[in-house]
Amino acid sequence: MNKATLVIMAAGIGSRFGGGIKQLEPIGPNGEIIMDYSIYDAMEAGFDKVVFVIRKDLEKDFKEVIGDRIEKVVDTAYAYQETSDIPSHYAEQYKERTKPWGTGQAILCCKEVVDSPFLVINADDYYGKQAYVEAFHYLTEKKKSDKMEICMVGFVLKNTLSENGSVTRGICHVDGNRMLTDIVETQGVEKSNNGAVIRSETGERAVDANSVVSMNMWGLYPEFFQILKSGFDIFLSNIEEGNLKAEYLLPTIIGGLLEEDKIAVKVLESNDKWFGVTYKEDKDSVVASVRALVDAGMYPEKLF
Numbered sequence: 660m661n662k663a664t665l666v667i668m669a670a671g672i673g674s675r676f677g678g679g680i681k682q683l684e685p686i687g688p689n690g691e692i693i694m695d696y697s698i699y700d701a702m703e704a705g706f707d708k709v710v711f712v713i714r715k716d717l718e719k720d721f722k723e724v725i726g727d728r729i730e731k732v733v734d735t736a737y738a739y740q741e742t743s744d745i746p747s748h749y750a751e752q753y754k755e756r757t758k759p760w761g762t763g764q765a766i767l768c769c770k771e772v773v774d775s776p777f778l779v780i781n782a783d784d785y786y787g788k789q790a791y792v793e794a795f796h797y798l799t800e801k802k803k804s805d806k807m808e809i810c811m812v813g814f815v816l817k818n819t820l821s822e823n824g825s826v827t828r829g830i831c832h833v834d835g836n837r838m839l840t841d842i843v844e845t846q847g848v849e850k851s852n853n854g855a856v857i858r859s860e861t862g863e864r865a866v867d868a869n870s871v872v873s874m875n876m877w878g879l880y881p882e883f884f885q886i887l888k889s890g891f892d893i894f895l896s897n898i899e900e901g902n903l904k905a906e907y908l909l910p911t912i913i914g915g916l917l918e919e920d921k922i923a924v925k926v927l928e929s930n931d932k933w934f935g936v937t938y939k940e941d942k943d944s945v946v947a948s949v950r951a952l953v954d955a956g957m958y959p960e961k962l963f
Contacts, residue, residue: 661705661795661799662707662708662775662776662799663705663706663707663708663775663776663777663778663795663798663799664706664707664708664709664710664773664775664776664777664778665697665698665701665706665708665709665710665777665778665780666710666712666738666766666769666773666777666778666779666780667694667697667698667709667710667711667712667780667781667782668712668762668765668766668779668780668781668782668875669682669694669711669712669713669721669782670712670713670714670739670740670759670765671759671782682694682782682783682936683724683725684936684942686936686942686945686946686949687949687953687958687962688949688950688953688960688961689960689961689962691949691962692724692725693782693783693784693785693935693936693945694725694782695725695728695962695963696785696949696958696962697780697784697785697786698729698733699958699962699963700786700787700788700790700791701778701791701795702732702733703788703791704788704791704792704794704795705795705799706778706791706795707733707734708733708734708735708736708775709729709733709734709735709736710735710736710737710738710769710772710773710777711726711735711736711737711738712737712738712739712740712765712766712768712769713737713738713739713740714739714740714741714759715739715741718737718739728963729963731963732963736772737772738765738768738769738771738772738773739768740759740760740764740765740768741759742756742757742758742759742760744764744768745760745891745895746892746895749895753895753903755903756903757903758903758904760891760906760907761906761907761908761909762779762875762906762907762908762909762910763887763890763891763894763906763907763908763909763911763912764891764907766779766879766883766884766887766909767884767887767888767891769884770881770884770888773881773884774881775881776798776799776878776879776880776881777798777878777879777880777881778791778794778795778798778876778877778878778879779875779876779877779878779879779909780875780876781874781875781876781935783935783936784874784875784876784933784934784935785933785934785935785945785948785949786812786814786874786876786929786931786933787929787931787932787933788931788957789929789930789931790812790814790876790927790929790931793812793927793928793929794810794812794876794878794927797810797878797925797927798810798878798880804923806920806921806922806923807880807882807883807886807921807922807923808922808923808924808925809877809878809879809880809883809913809922809923809924809925810877810878810924810925810926810927811831811839811873811876811877811878811913811924811925811926811927812874812876812877812878812926812927812928812929813831813833813871813872813873813926813927813928813929814871814872814873814874814929814931814933815868815869815870815871815872815930816828816830816848816855816866816867816868816869816870816871816872817850817854817855817868817869818930818931818932818933819872819874819933820848820849820850820855821850821937821938821941822850822940822941822944823937823938823940823941824849824937824938825846825847825848825849825858826848826849826937827844827845827846827847827848828844828845828848828872828873828874829842829843829844829845829872829873829874829875829910830842830843830845830848830866830870830871830872831843831870831871831872831873831926833871833926837925837926837927837928838923838924838925838926839913839917839924839925839926840917841914841917842873842910842913842914842917843914844908844910844911845857845866846859847859848866851865853865853868854866854867854868854869855867855868855870871926873910874933875909875910877909877913878927886912886916886921887912890907890912890915891907894907932948934948
């Protein structure tokens with residue numbers, strides 16, 4: 660039987676539960692949150708384990724909100740992303756750091772609880788069913804390659820924009836073989852009358868609304884943990900003195916590995932419409948979108 664794990668990055672959800680924490684806003688007909696639908700879709704596609712990356716101080720509340728329910732339907736584990744979880748020789752230098760170190764560190768935290776191919780997702784993004792099917796198939800198929808090959812599920816930019824403001828997207832360049840050649844983390848992307856624009860202090864410029872973008876949905880293998888571990892040490896040693904906000908980010912890490920020709924990245928396609936609660940005002944449209952999917956028979960009225 661093919662095994663694969665779903666890793667949900669949820670360490671950034673904040674220290675306060677209930678109203679105001681967008682990742683935990685109920686959006687389903689029985690109080691389901693976005694993570695419920697992600698897990699349901701992943702299980703349907705074949706994933707047999709879920710790992711939540713959280714902060715230790717949130718464990719009790721997190722389990723009450725979602726973890727205890729999910730543990731009843733699928734093998735579940737926890738990884739803890741802590742600001743202090745860095746090589747000991749950096750402890751004094753970064754003792755005043757209060758924020759976790761980003762998505763690269765979040766994945767590195769999973770090394771003790773993940774031993775199969777795994778798919779990484781954000782806690783607050785709805786990706787659609789096709790993405791999980793494509794990723795599971797890719798991760799569990801046999802490959803012959805002289806370098807590590809991972810995958811990314813690519814989405815169409817226009818399917819990932821908010822009606823209520825700008826977003827940050829990893830805009831990708833993809834070759835004719837659906838291999839990733841470059842990824843650029845781009846801020847200030849907004850809907851426009853003609854599709855999409857990038858707004859900045861210097862003005863705005865049009866961007867192709869059909870561009871492929873990354874939504875932090877990466878298919879990886881356990882061997883990748885060693886790359887992350889050695890890279891994290893290098894990252895920490897290169898931070899400018901006094902900078903307490905630098906982040907070890909997965910898109911940047913993978914972009915660097917691509918430049919050095921150390922990995923290959925297959926871009927899988929999903930034409931599903933992404934949605935998430937980027938802004939408080941997004942919630943009503945997300946609730947309506949979920950209701951429409953339930954009414955269409957895509958999901959049962961009560962998930963778990």
